[in-house]
Amino acid sequence: MVNTMKLFNYLLPMACVVAVGCTSSDIVDDVKESGATRIGFDTHMSKNSRALANDNFSRFYVYGTYTVPTSSHPVQVFHGDAVNKSDGGWTYANERYWNPQGTYDFYAYSCENTSVSTGTTGNANLNGTVFNIVDFTVNQSHCTHDLVFARSLNQKRPPSQSGVTPDPVAFEFKHVLTRLKFTFASQIPGENYTVKISNVRISNFRDHGTFSGSGDNYPGSWTSVAEDRLVENPTVSLTLTNADGIIQTPNSADQSNPTRTNLETEAVFMIPFAYQYANVRLIFDFDILAPDSNGELKGVMGNTITATWQPNWSMGQSINNKITLSGSATGMDPIRFTGSIVPDANAGDDGWVSATGNANFTFDQSFNNN
Numbered sequence: 001m002v003n004t005m006k007l008f009n010y011l012l013p014m015a016c017v018v019a020v021g022c023t024s025s026d027i028v029d030d031v032k033e034s035g036a037t038r039i040g041f042d043t044h045m046s047k048n049s050r051a052l053a054n055d056n057f058s059r060f061y062v063y064g065t066y067t068v069p070t071s072s073h074p075v076q077v078f079h080g081d082a083v084n085k086s087d088g089g090w091t092y093a094n095e096r097y098w099n100p101q102g103t104y105d106f107y108a109y110s111c112e113n114t115s116v117s118t119g120t121t122g123n124a125n126l127n128g129t130v131f132n133i134v135d136f137t138v139n140q141s142h143c144t145h146d147l148v149f150a151r152s153l154n155q156k157r158p159p160s161q162s163g164v165t166p167d168p169v170a171f172e173f174k175h176v177l178t179r180l181k182f183t184f185a186s187q188i189p190g191e192n193y194t195v196k197i198s199n200v201r202i203s204n205f206r207d208h209g210t211f212s213g214s215g216d217n218y219p220g221s222w223t224s225v226a227e228d229r230l231v232e233n234p235t236v237s238l239t240l241t242n243a244d245g246i247i248q249t250p251n252s253a254d255q256s257n258p259t260r261t262n263l264e265t266e267a268v269f270m271i272p273f274a275y276q277y278a279n280v281r282l283i284f285d286f287d288i289l290a291p292d293s294n295g296e297l298k299g300v301m302g303n304t305i306t307a308t309w310q311p312n313w314s315m316g317q318s319i320n321n322k323i324t325l326s327g328s329a330t331g332m333d334p335i336r337f338t339g340s341i342v343p344d345a346n347a348g349d350d351g352w353v354s355a356t357g358n359a360n361f362t363f364d365q366s367f368n369n370n
Contacts, residue, residue, distance in 0.1 A: 056113070057085070057110070057113065058084060058085045058113050059082055059083065059084050059085070059110060059113045059114070060082075060083050060108050060109065060110035060113075060173075061080045061081065061082055061083070061108060061109055061110065061115050061124065062078045062080070062081050062083055062092070062106065062107070062108045063076070063078050063079065063080055063106070063107040063108070063124075063125075063126045063131055064076070064077050064078035064104055064105065064106045064107070065077065065078075065104065065105055065126065065129050066099055066102030066103060066104040066105075067102065067103055068099070068101045068102055068103075069101065074105075074128060074129050075099075075102075076126060077096055078096070078106070080115065080124055080125075081093070081094075082115070083108075098157035099157070100157050102156075102157070103154055103155070103156060104154075104155040104156070104169075105129050105151070105152075105153045105154070105155070106151065106152045106153075106155060106169055106171070107126070107131040107149075107150070107151045107213055108149070108150045108151070108171050108173070109124065109133070109147065109148065109149045109150070109213075110147075110148055110173075111145050111146070111147045112144070112145035112146055112147075114145070116133055116136060120137070120142075121136065121137045121139070121141075121142045122134060122135050122136035122137055122208075123135060129214070130212065130213075130214040131151065131212070131213035131214055131220075132210060132211065132212050132213070133147075133210065133211040133213075134210050135208050135209075135210065136208060136209060136210065136211055136271065137207060137208045137230060138205070138207050138208070138234075138236065138268075138269070138270055138271055139207065139230075139231075139234065139236065140235075140236050140237065143236040143268040143269060143270075144266065144267070144268055144269065145269060146175065146177065146179075146269055147175070147176050147177050147211075147269065148173040148174060148175055148176065149173065149174060149176050149211070149213055149219050149220060150171035150172050150173040150174065150219070151171075151213055151214075151218065151219070152169045152170060152171055155169050174218075174219040174315075174316060175315065175316045175352060176211060176219055176220060176222075176272075176315050176316070177269040177270060177271065177272065177315065178269065178270045178271070178272050178313035178314065178315065178316075178317050178318075178319065178355075179267050179268075179269055179317065179318040179319065179352055180202075180267065180268050180269070180270050180313070180318075180319050180321070181238075181264060181265050181266065181267045181268070181319075181320050181321070182200065182238065182264070182265045182282070182320070182321045182322075182323060183262050183263070183264050183265075183320055183321070183322045183323070184197045184247055184262065184263045184264075184284075184322075184323050184325070185247065185260070185262045185263075185322060185323070185324045185325070186247045186248040186260050186324075186325050186326075187260075187324060187325065187326040188248060188288070188325055188326060190258070190290075191250055191251070191255040191256055191257075191258055192250055192255075192290045192291060193248060193250070193258065193288050193289070193290055193300070194246060194248065194249050194250065194288070194289040194290070194297055195246070195247050195248035195249075195286075195287070195288055195289075195325065196244070196245045196246055196247070196286070196287045196288075196289065197240065197245045197247055197263060197284055197285070197286060198240075198245045198284070198285045198287070199237070199283075199284060199285040199304075200237065200238040200240065200265055200282075200283070200284040201235050201236060201237045201238060201282075201283050201284070202235065202236055202238065202268070202270075202280065202281065202282060202283075203233055203234065203235040203280075203281040203283060204233050204234070204235075204279055204280055204281050205234060205270060205271075205280050205311075206225045206226065206227075206229075206271055206273050206275075207229055207230055207231070207234040207271070208225075208226060208229075208230050208271070209222050209223065209224055209225035209226065209271045209273070210222070210223050210224040219315070222271060222272050222273070222315070225271055225272075225273045235283075236268060238265040238266060238268060239265060239266040240263060240264075240265055240266075241263065241264045241265065241266060242261075242263055245263065246261070246263075247260065247261055247262070247263045247325075248260050248261070264320075267318075270311075270313055271313075272313045272314050272315045272317075273311070273313055274311075274312045274313070274314075275310045275311050275312065276310075277310060278308045278309055278310035278360065278362060279308060279310075280308065280309055280310070280311055281306055281307065281308050282306070282307045282308075282309065282321075282323075282361065283304065283305070283306050283307075284304070284305055285302070285303075285304050285305070286302060286303060286304075286305050286325065287299055287301070287302035288300045288301040288302065305363060306363070307323075307361040307362060307363045308361070308362050309360055309361045309362065310360060314355065316352060316353050317352065317353050317354075317355035318352035318353065318354055318355065319354075319355045320354075321361070323361070
């Protein structure tokens with residue numbers, strides 16, 4: 001990942017950690033529980049995401065282990081502990097302290113201020129010193145949750161100074177999902193038409209996989225993005241930024257030039273994967289309305305449209321797919337569709353890479369009159 005993918009820095013102050021399950025008594029006895037070595041938390045937000053920002057980021061989860069020179073067996077001292085923002089800073093239960101002989105690996109994640117849930121959206125764990133989220137799942141209740149991850153490896157206790165809070169361990173959180181949204185635009189001719197989009201959804205995607213936060217490639221990698229689905233043809237619905245879904249209306253001031261407004265969906269977050277086939281589906285309802293003799297809008301044409309495409313999703317990419325609706329000079333027959341990629345405005349400011357992706361949408365039909 002490039003530096004522009006940086007989301008924000010969280011500072012995990014370094015302090016002593018009580019040795020748990022350690023058989024060397026001299027190590028245990030060397031841990032001093034004092035204010036100068038107690039773990040505290042502070043935060044600095046250098047980048048915002050549209051999911052997490054200074055004013056709404058309130059919780060992340062920490063895992064940590066250490067080893068000592070006399071043993072390669074890792075001692076786990078953080079077990080997915082919740083770190084919560086409070087008026088006095090970042091706090092957690094059961095304070096821990098540095099072992100002066102220990103070398104520490106720290107991992108942290110936040111899934112929209114929540115943890116992943118075993119049996120529902122995944123299982124975060126440490127396997128030895130390897131951090132994993134096993135069977136992370138994208139479903140309707142979870143598709144709008146941004147997952148961020150950070151690690152800080154091979155950390156040592158800083159020099160102890162009485163009455164001085166130790167320097168913090170820096171967590172550089174990064175996006176590990178793909179951020180996806182759609183923009184709908186109209187080029188349909190006709191001065192009296194109102195054009196409406198509704199019921200937008202994505203179907204037949206890879207809905208679960210395993211994230212590993214260890215290894216040489218930071219922030220990690222996705223594996224076991226399974227061909228099989230947890231449910232048949234998984235589908236998630238997208239929310240339109242304008243609930244009425246109107247992208248074109250008549251223009252009373254210039255009847256030959258209807259008012260057209262691009263309409264975006266809210267972002268959803270998908271498991272990164274390079275698809276081998278064009279079998280992911282975009283589905284939406286499309287309606288054209290016109291006034292009757294009494295001036296009331298009536299449906300002229302409408303249908304459910306399905307498009308297929310072959311995505312190439314990578315970690316930290318923000319992809320905005322533009323769907324343009326157009327028609328011939330008759331204004332009605334035929335109506336066609338095209339897909340393209342447009343820059344995701346301000347994506348870089350939010351710590352994302354604005355990606356080109358793959359916009360080869362294939363629409364299986366044009367409209368027929370009702």
